[in-house]
Amino acid sequence: MNLEKVIFGFFIVLAATLNFGFVLGEIDNPAHHDIYELSAALIVSLIATVLKLGDRTHMGAVLLATSLVADLQMIAAAVVWAIAEHAYNLGEAPRVIASVVSLAGGAALANLISVVMLLAETINLRR
Structure with a gap:
């Protein structure tokens, strides 16, 4: 077993599951998000992105691209959320939560693509 591959897969799947957990629920209900x-999803996604930087294969480049998309959307x-909370005191407003969850939903889709690609690469490995 390759410990590097285990850690790599762990962070990719953890980023996807944390992001999915955040998105799950009513889109405009602050109690569900x-x-x-x-924050945890963003941090784990950034760690997964750093782990993808060393791979020079075509699959690695596409995995890095999906991870960068997820990072960008979660940062957005x-x-x-931070601007709405600190500048306008609207952090828990349904409209703000809906925007935040929509952006995180896009990141969840990018993370799902990463997981599917990781699974496809794993299935294609030949010994």
Whole structure:
């Protein structure tokens, strides 16, 4: 067993599951979406992105691209939430939560693509 591949797969799947957990629920209900879960998803996604930087294959490039998309959308979601909370005091407004969850939903789709590609690459490995 290759420990590097285990850690790589762990962070990809963890980023996807944390992001999915944040998105799950009514889109405009603040009780269903926790800022700490979004923060954890963003941090784990950034770690997964760093782990993808060393791969020089075509699959590695596409995995890196999907990870960068997920990072960008989660950073945008966090910025929207932070600006709404600190500048306008609207952090828990349904409209703000819906925007944040929509952006995180796009990141969840990018993470899902990463997981599917990881599974496809794993299935194609020949010994």
